[in-house]
Amino acid sequence: MVAINKEIVTLDPHLIGVDWGSTCLRVFLIGSYGEVLATRTSAQGSSSMNGSAWAYEQSLEQLAGDWLQEYPDIKVLACGMVGSKHGWLEVPYVACPSDVNAIAARVMSVKGVDQRRFDIVPGMAYRPANGVPDVMRGEETQIAGVLSLRPEASQRSCIILPGTHSKWVQIEQGKVTAFATHMTGELFAILRQHSVLGRLMPSQQNELDPIAFLRGVEDARQGMYLGFAHQLFAVRTLGLMEMMPPSSLADYLSGLLIGHEIQAGLGWRLAAGLEQAPLILVGDPSLCAHYAQALSHCGVLNASILSNTAPVGLWAIERATAGVHATKLAHKVNV
Amino acid sequence: MVAINKEIVTLDPHLIGVDWGSTCLRVFLIGSYGEVLATRTSAQGSSSMNGSAWAYEQSLEQLAGDWLQEYPDIKVLACGMVGSKHGWLEVPYVACPSDVNAIAARVMSVKGVDQRRFDIVPGMAYRPANGVPDVMRGEETQIAGVLSLRPEASQRSCIILPGTHSKWVQIEQGKVTAFATHMTGELFAILRQHSVLGRLMPSQQNELDPIAFLRGVEDARQGMYLGFAHQLFAVRTLGLMEMMPPSSLADYLSGLLIGHEIQAGLGWRLAAGLEQAPLILVGDPSLCAHYAQALSHCGVLNASILSNTAPVGLWAIERATAGVHATKLAHKVNV
Incomplete structure (x- = not known):
C-alpha cells in the first residue's frame, strides 16, 4: 500500500475505507486499483461510541468530513467492531467456510442524516462440529486483503494476525475454513x-x-x-x-x-x-517481527510478514460487492 | 480447631498466632495443645502497611492489644507476607526440602517499641535443578498444620492449597520436597x-x-x-x-x-x-469443595478437605522452636 501522508491526491479516489476497531478509527482514501491515497487515524474507537448512530456519524465526519464533501458519490465501506451488537449497525456474522464473495454478499448498509449510505462488513463466525464457536470482526477484511495481495496463498495457507486477540486462520481454496482466537x-x-x-x-x-x-x-x-x-x-x-x-x-x-x-x-x-x-503474519510490523522471531526459535523459518492489509481488503470486498472481481492489482503494492 | 467466637477463655493461652497475608490480618489466641481459643480478623493486610514497622505494630495492637496486655509474656508468632521484602522484617526463605524443624530454626524476631518480641516465620523456596524457582509465604505454616493434624500424611502425600496463588505441594518423610504455584x-x-x-x-x-x-x-x-x-x-x-x-x-x-x-x-x-x-485440600471450605468437585470429575475421588490450618501450624512451629516436639494433639480437633 502506498501511504501518501501528504495527501497529494492526483488519482480519482474510488472508495473511503474505514477500519473501526474498539479503540481506534482509521480512514483510508482508496484508488480504483486498491492503492491507498491517504490515511487518517483517530482514537474514536467503537467502544467510545456507546452504540449511538449519531456518535458514529459525527466521528467519521470529524475525521473525513472533507473527503465526504469533496466526493459526494464515493462509497464508504467500514469493517470491525462498528458492525457488532453495540456498533453502528449489527451485521450478522458470515459463517465459515467463506470467501470474499460470501463476505461481500452479507455487507449491510446504514443511512446517515443526509441519506448518505455507509456500508458495513460482516464479522465471521466459526462453529466447529465439536467445540466452542469463535468469532472475528475486522480480521475477515484483513484476510481478504492478504488473499488479494498474495493470490498464491489462496489455495492453502495459514494466516496469523497477532494482537489483543490474535487469530490463527486456515485458508483453503480461497476460503477461511477455520480459525482460532488467542487472547x-x-x-x-x-x-x-x-x-x-x-x-x-x-x-x-x-x-x-x-x-x-x-x-x-x-x-x-x-x-x-x-x-x-x-x-x-x-x-x-x-x-x-x-x-x-x-x-x-x-x-x-x-x-x-x-x-x-x-x-x-x-x-x-x-x-x-x-x-x-505458506505462513503469513499480518499486522503491526514490530509485533509481527516478534512472532517471526518466536516462530523461528520453534523451527518455523518460512513466515512472511505483511503490514496492515485492511485497506486492500476493504477495496477487495467493495469490488466483490460491485460484482467486479479484481484479478490483480495494476500498481505495484508495497506492504 | 475449636473456634470459640464468644472468647470465653478458660484455658491458659499459650501463643498469639498471627496469619498476616497481603490483604488480611488474622490473630488467634492458641492454647497449649494447639486449640484455638479466639480468632479475630481485620482488613489490615501486609500490602497496606507500606513496609512500616510502626504500622505493623499499630495494626496488631489495634486487633489484639487487650491480649498483649493481659498476657505480657505470651509468645507472638506471625506467618505470611509480614516476613517478605516489604514486610515487617524480611525473613529469608528456607529451602526445600524442609520440615517443621527447619522452618522453626529459621524463625526471626523483631522488637517492638516496648521491647516486646515478635517472631516471624520464614517463607519457603523451591529451586528445581532445571527450571524456575518457586516461593511461598504463609503456606509453609498451613502445611505444618496439616502434618500436625494428619500425621499419616507426613510419609508421602500431596497437599493442594487453592487460592489467589494456589500451591501444589509434595510431602515426603515429613518434608516439603517440591511445590508449584498456579496463579x-x-x-x-x-x-x-x-x-x-x-x-x-x-x-x-x-x-x-x-x-x-x-x-x-x-x-x-x-x-x-x-x-x-x-x-x-x-x-x-x-x-x-x-x-x-x-x-x-x-x-x-x-x-x-x-x-x-x-x-x-x-x-x-x-x-x-x-x-x-493421600491428597489433601486446605483452605476456604467452599473453594476446596469446588476443587474436590473438579478433581472428582477428573477421576480423583480420594481428596479430603481441611479448613484453615494456619493456627495449628503456628502452634506446631512454636513448639518446634521451643524444642518441644508435639507428638499429638490432646484435644479432639474439628476442622
Whole structure:
C-alpha cells in the first residue's frame, strides 16, 4: 500500500475505507486499483461510541468530513467492531467456510442524516462440529486483503494476525475454513497492569531484551505441561530471586505468552495438515517481527510478514460487492 | 480447631498466632495443645502497611492489644507476607526440602517499641535443578498444620492449597520436597474485572451454576492442547452466541481455570509418583469443595478437605522452636 501522508491526491479516489476497531478509527482514501491515497487515524474507537448512530456519524465526519464533501458519490465501506451488537449497525456474522464473495454478499448498509449510505462488513463466525464457536470482526477484511495481495496463498495457507486477540486462520481454496482466537495481547496488558507480575516491572517500558523474550518462548515450549497459570508465576520468582533484572521481566512475560500461543497454534496447524503451506503474519510490523522471531526459535523459518492489509481488503470486498472481481492489482503494492 | 467466637477463655493461652497475608490480618489466641481459643480478623493486610514497622505494630495492637496486655509474656508468632521484602522484617526463605524443624530454626524476631518480641516465620523456596524457582509465604505454616493434624500424611502425600496463588505441594518423610504455584485465583479476578470476558457477566455474583463450572473443567481437560489463551475466549463466544446465559459465564471461567490447574497438577503429581498417596485440600471450605468437585470429575475421588490450618501450624512451629516436639494433639480437633 502506498501511504501518501501528504495527501497529494492526483488519482480519482474510488472508495473511503474505514477500519473501526474498539479503540481506534482509521480512514483510508482508496484508488480504483486498491492503492491507498491517504490515511487518517483517530482514537474514536467503537467502544467510545456507546452504540449511538449519531456518535458514529459525527466521528467519521470529524475525521473525513472533507473527503465526504469533496466526493459526494464515493462509497464508504467500514469493517470491525462498528458492525457488532453495540456498533453502528449489527451485521450478522458470515459463517465459515467463506470467501470474499460470501463476505461481500452479507455487507449491510446504514443511512446517515443526509441519506448518505455507509456500508458495513460482516464479522465471521466459526462453529466447529465439536467445540466452542469463535468469532472475528475486522480480521475477515484483513484476510481478504492478504488473499488479494498474495493470490498464491489462496489455495492453502495459514494466516496469523497477532494482537489483543490474535487469530490463527486456515485458508483453503480461497476460503477461511477455520480459525482460532488467542487472547494473548489482552492477557499481556492485564497481567502487566493489574496482576502481581507487573509489580516488579519498571513503569516505563525500556529497550527490548531479546534474550529474555526468547527465554520466555523457550520456557513456554518446554514447560507447557506444567500449566499456564504456573508458568506465569516464573515472572515473579525470577524477579524476586534477582535471577532476571526488573527491566527484562515484561519481555520474558511477552515471550511466555507468545510462546504458548505459537506452541498451541503450530499444533493446530499441524492437525490441519498445513505445515507445508505458506505462513503469513499480518499486522503491526514490530509485533509481527516478534512472532517471526518466536516462530523461528520453534523451527518455523518460512513466515512472511505483511503490514496492515485492511485497506486492500476493504477495496477487495467493495469490488466483490460491485460484482467486479479484481484479478490483480495494476500498481505495484508495497506492504 | 475449636473456634470459640464468644472468647470465653478458660484455658491458659499459650501463643498469639498471627496469619498476616497481603490483604488480611488474622490473630488467634492458641492454647497449649494447639486449640484455638479466639480468632479475630481485620482488613489490615501486609500490602497496606507500606513496609512500616510502626504500622505493623499499630495494626496488631489495634486487633489484639487487650491480649498483649493481659498476657505480657505470651509468645507472638506471625506467618505470611509480614516476613517478605516489604514486610515487617524480611525473613529469608528456607529451602526445600524442609520440615517443621527447619522452618522453626529459621524463625526471626523483631522488637517492638516496648521491647516486646515478635517472631516471624520464614517463607519457603523451591529451586528445581532445571527450571524456575518457586516461593511461598504463609503456606509453609498451613502445611505444618496439616502434618500436625494428619500425621499419616507426613510419609508421602500431596497437599493442594487453592487460592489467589494456589500451591501444589509434595510431602515426603515429613518434608516439603517440591511445590508449584498456579496463579489461578488471581487470573480469575483480573479476567473478570479487567478483561473483555467480564463484560458479558452480570456485576452481581449470583447462585453457583455447577453445570457451567463442570463444563469449564471438562473443556479445559479436553482442549488443553488448543492453548490456554484460546480456551479463555470461549467465555466470550459462548456468551455472544447466547449458548450460555450471562449469569453462568463466571462459573464457566472458574471451571476452565481450575480445570487447567488440576490437569497440570495431576500430571505433576503423577510424575512424582504420588498418585496413590493421600491428597489433601486446605483452605476456604467452599473453594476446596469446588476443587474436590473438579478433581472428582477428573477421576480423583480420594481428596479430603481441611479448613484453615494456619493456627495449628503456628502452634506446631512454636513448639518446634521451643524444642518441644508435639507428638499429638490432646484435644479432639474439628476442622
